[in-house]
Amino acid sequence: MSLPEYQKVEVTANIPYPVFLGAQLEALGEYLHSQFQDVEHILIITNPQVAKLYAERLQKGLLVDYRVNFLFVPAGETEKSLERLSQLTTAALRFGADRHTLVIALGGGVIGDLAGFFASVFMRGIRLIQVPTTLLAQVDSSIGGKVAVNHPAGKNILGAFYPPRAVWTDFTTLESLPWEEVENGLAESIKHALIEDSGLFEFFETEEESLKRRDPLIWREMVTRSSTVKVRIVSQDEREQGRRALLNLGHSFGHALETEMNYRGVTHGQGVSIGLVAAAHLANAKGLMTMAEVDRIKRLLNKFGLPTKITEIVETTIKDPQVLLQLMQADKKNQGGRKILILPHGIGRAVISKECTDAEILDAWNQVI
Amino acid sequence: MSLPEYQKVEVTANIPYPVFLGAQLEALGEYLHSQFQDVEHILIITNPQVAKLYAERLQKGLLVDYRVNFLFVPAGETEKSLERLSQLTTAALRFGADRHTLVIALGGGVIGDLAGFFASVFMRGIRLIQVPTTLLAQVDSSIGGKVAVNHPAGKNILGAFYPPRAVWTDFTTLESLPWEEVENGLAESIKHALIEDSGLFEFFETEEESLKRRDPLIWREMVTRSSTVKVRIVSQDEREQGRRALLNLGHSFGHALETEMNYRGVTHGQGVSIGLVAAAHLANAKGLMTMAEVDRIKRLLNKFGLPTKITEIVETTIKDPQVLLQLMQADKKNQGGRKILILPHGIGRAVISKECTDAEILDAWNQVI
Ligand SMILES: NC(=O)c1ccc[n+]([C@@H]2O[C@H](COP(=O)([O-])OP(=O)(O)OC[C@H]3O[C@@H](n4cnc5c(N)ncnc54)[C@H](O)[C@@H]3O)[C@@H](O)[C@H]2O)c1
Ligand SMILES: NC(=O)c1ccc[n+]([C@@H]2O[C@H](COP(=O)([O-])OP(=O)(O)OC[C@H]3O[C@@H](n4cnc5c(N)ncnc54)[C@H](O)[C@@H]3O)[C@@H](O)[C@H]2O)c1
Numbered sequence: 207m208s209l210p211e212y213q214k215v216e217v218t219a220n221i222p223y224p225v226f227l228g229a230q231l232e233a234l235g236e237y238l239h240s241q242f243q244d245v246e247h248i249l250i251i252t253n254p255q256v257a258k259l260y261a262e263r264l265q266k267g268l269l270v271d272y273r274v275n276f277l278f279v280p281a282g283e284t285e286k287s288l289e290r291l292s293q294l295t296t297a298a299l300r301f302g303a304d305r306h307t308l309v310i311a312l313g314g315g316v317i318g319d320l321a322g323f324f325a326s327v328f329m330r331g332i333r334l335i336q337v338p339t340t341l342l343a344q345v346d347s348s349i350g351g352k353v354a355v356n357h358p359a360g361k362n363i364l365g366a367f368y369p370p371r372a373v374w375t376d377f378t379t380l381e382s383l384p385w386e387e388v389e390n391g392l393a394e395s396i397k398h399a400l401i402e403d404s405g406l407f408e409f410f411e412t413e414e415e416s417l418k419r420r421d422p423l424i425w426r427e428m429v430t431r432s433s434t435v436k437v438r439i440v441s442q443d444e445r446e447q448g449r450r451a452l453l454n455l456g457h458s459f460g461h462a463l464e465t466e467m468n469y470r471g472v473t474h475g476q477g478v479s480i481g482l483v484a485a486a487h488l489a490n491a492k493g494l495m496t497m498a499e500v501d502r503i504k505r506l507l508n509k510f511g512l513p514t515k516i517t518e519i520v521e522t523t524i525k526d527p528q529v530l531l532q533l534m535q536a537d538k539k540n541q542g543g544r545k546i547l548i549l550p551h552g553i554g555r556a557v558i559s560k561e562c563t564d565a566e567i568l569d570a571w572n573q574v575i
Numbered sequence: 576m577s578l579p580e581y582q583k584v585e586v587t588a589n590i591p592y593p594v595f596l597g598a599q600l601e602a603l604g605e606y607l608h609s610q611f612q613d614v615e616h617i618l619i620i621t622n623p624q625v626a627k628l629y630a631e632r633l634q635k636g637l638l639v640d641y642r643v644n645f646l647f648v649p650a651g652e653t654e655k656s657l658e659r660l661s662q663l664t665t666a667a668l669r670f671g672a673d674r675h676t677l678v679i680a681l682g683g684g685v686i687g688d689l690a691g692f693f694a695s696v697f698m699r700g701i702r703l704i705q706v707p708t709t710l711l712a713q714v715d716s717s718i719g720g721k722v723a724v725n726h727p728a729g730k731n732i733l734g735a736f737y738p739p740r741a742v743w744t745d746f747t748t749l750e751s752l753p754w755e756e757v758e759n760g761l762a763e764s765i766k767h768a769l770i771e772d773s774g775l776f777e778f779f780e781t782e783e784e785s786l787k788r789r790d791p792l793i794w795r796e797m798v799t800r801s802s803t804v805k806v807r808i809v810s811q812d813e814r815e816q817g818r819r820a821l822l823n824l825g826h827s828f829g830h831a832l833e834t835e836m837n838y839r840g841v842t843h844g845q846g847v848s849i850g851l852v853a854a855a856h857l858a859n860a861k862g863l864m865t866m867a868e869v870d871r872i873k874r875l876l877n878k879f880g881l882p883t884k885i886t887e888i889v890e891t892t893i894k895d896p897q898v899l900l901q902l903m904q905a906d907k908k909n910q911g912g913r914k915i916l917i918l919p920h921g922i923g924r925a926v927i928s929k930e931c932t933d934a935e936i937l938d939a940w941n942q943v944i
Contacts, residue, residue, distance in 0.1 A: 299728045327733045359668045364696045
């Protein structure tokens with residue numbers, strides 16, 4: 207069975223760029239050649255695991271026309287740091303990188319964020335192509351131009367809005383992704399469905415088995431629909447001054463949980479999953495969602511192995527939701543003391559709310575503890 | 576004698592912003608209040624020397640409406656570093672900075688570049704006001720949105736184009752500036768005159784005495800005209816894809832010299848001054864400038880204590896211009912091996928040239944050795 211040709215979706219931001227869904231790694235070179243006449247030098251920033259699997263396929267299309275160098279970054283969230291940025295800079299200069307060098311970020315969200323931030327600041331900004339290889343990166347982090355590194359004082363504290371020149375998404379790279387990593391992406395995809403695609407939500411419900419089997423055509427449809435939600439939202443609001451905030455659905459709760467657990471024993475997907483359930487309960491309390499809908503969300507998450515309660519993932523229960531509430535206070539999306547929360551409004555719609563009281567938020571936490 | 580009210584010049588870049596020439600430190604608070612309704616918290620980034628002189632005047636207008644914190648950075652070029660950026664981040668978060676915090680860069684170009692880069696990346700960008708207090712910062716570095724830090728491998732290697740919300744220039748701060756620092760700014764101002772304001776060049780020639788005496792009205796005119804050249808050029812080409820490159824007149828030579836001397840024993844102004852002379856000789860060789868014009872440039876620089884030959888500043892002569900030529904190779908403005916040089920075309924005009932041979936460049940170096 208031959209798969210259809212790739213699909214091109216446009217992010218219509220301040221500086222527009224195309225997202226190629228279902229493109230092939232081997233064909234990127236040809237695309238670059240047709241788009242950028244003045245590129246001679248390419249830096250591929252990636253990690254050793256991803257390189258082992260995909261560097262050869264990507265390189266194949268590049269070597270004819272370009273001088274190509276690899277910059278390797280070990281795997282792991284801790285690599286998103288100023289120290290690593292500094293090392294990338296040293297290495298890039300050693301390879302003769304200049305303002306006309308083009309950066310390819312080949313990997314998951316960590317590589318995308320780090321290489322993207324590097325590209326945004328190196329000599330005040332050089333060209334960037336995102337080549338996402340995790341589900342999370344394909345449906346979420348490669349789209350929208352947010353790039354960042356972490357700081358001891360917080361995640362993604364230093365960064366920029368730096369649109370790539372293109373996002374080059376090859377679905378076949380997902381075949382090698384461990385299921386735990388798949389889950390991180392599924393949590394975001396289900397979030398996208400909740401925010402504005404009830405059809406996608408139903409698709410998840412009916413195609414459970416094929417998705418778990420990683421049926422290529424079903425995956426293609428899911429990733430395409432989920433990416434498209436992200437493309438649509440960031441096109442409407444690149445700089446997160448309005449609608450883009452909806453993408454934080456589940457994340458204020460999730461981040462608080464991840465922080466409390468020091469990012470150990472809970473994956474990002476698990477945090478988001480529990481966060482989605484907490485937000486759903488809060489929405490129910492606010493009259494935005496029926497209990498039946500809350501249950502439908504929980505059922506779907508559970509089907510894909512995602513938790514709906516903290517006890518499902520950790521033995522030592524967090525007994526006092528007060529500390530989680532405190533942690534939400536520190537969220538960088540807050541505005542002068544008021545908590546800003548995203549709530550689902552039925553399935554397939556979400557709203558920004560500044561009206562939730564601390565008591566209501568505590569109640570929501572209690573539903574997932 | 577009362578000075579005229581301030582003058583407002585607009586940088587008409589992608590994101591336009593006003594430059595207030597001759598504004599008063601005390602009045603900034605009122606201006607911010609009229610412009611930014613959602614600012615509650617202000618971070619003033621400055622150094623202890625500048626703070627001692629001007630913090631009180633600036634603060635006076637701010638304390639009524641805002642929560643104000645100071646972040647102090649020791650003086651010196653080495654402070655433009657990723658390490659300092661990281662420390663500023665820690666301190667800012669400790670003071671409760673968030674996305675709505677506004678940064679004021681109070682100081683010379685070092686503070687402007689560092690605080691500007693901090694503002695450009697902190698939580699993906701927060702608002703920035705430049706309050707330049709050196710001549711160089713007033714006529715040059717505060718205008719145009721370039722911000723950066725240095726890296727062990729080179730100056731200004733990591734940075735961004737990040738336009739401030741406004742530039743607030745109080746001429747009276749220049750009264751306390753040591754003459755050596757004045758010279759750095761004069762070199763850039765004379766460069767501006769050479770690039771596109773022959774009238775300003777003549778003004779320098781005729782007002783030498785009043786400028787040296789720092790006559791307020793004459794200074795006001797000089798700083799205003801020189802700043803306006805910069806405003807005009809960056810308005811035409813914010814991202815340095817064309818005309819803005821003209822501002823590098825004298826800098827390719829100057830940087831090579833500064834690098835060769837390890838930034839010791841030569842100030843930036845001296846480097847630029849010698850660079851301007853070298854570029855003038857090269858222009859003469861190319862038939863773009865008469866020898867009389869070259870001499871006129873030299874005479875003007877000398878009048879203000881700026882050197883026109885390397886021997887004027889260092890005892891150990893650099894005997895082999897070849898090493899300086901090599902250093903120009905590394906300039907980040909070069910394009911794939913070809914040296915791009917800015918040459919004066921008469922006085923009051925400049926051109927971008929890719930046609931200079933290494934032999935011609937060596938000849939130019941020999942004229943200033
Ligand atoms: N910029 C944004 O808008 C945005 C949005 C969401 C998340 N993020 C960021 O994304 C990061 C998380 O990204 P992630 O979930 O992709 O994690 P990740 O980048 O750490 O990748 C997870 C693991 O999968 C491996 N891997 C990658 N591709 C593979 C493949 N095709 N086959 C086998 N293994 C593969 C990697 O080596 C890594 O160990 C976080 O730092 C988060 O802050 C950014
Ligand atoms: N962003 C740009 O477009 C641009 C352009 C040119 C230069 N620069 C950068 O600017 C920097 C140089 O700036 P600079 O020449 O202003 O040097 P600087 O910032 O180091 O200031 C020079 C000294 O003057 C002192 N000072 C500042 N204001 C004073 C005042 N009013 N009275 C008394 N002392 C005062 C400072 O404490 C400092 O010691 C370099 O890092 C250079 O890379 C940037």
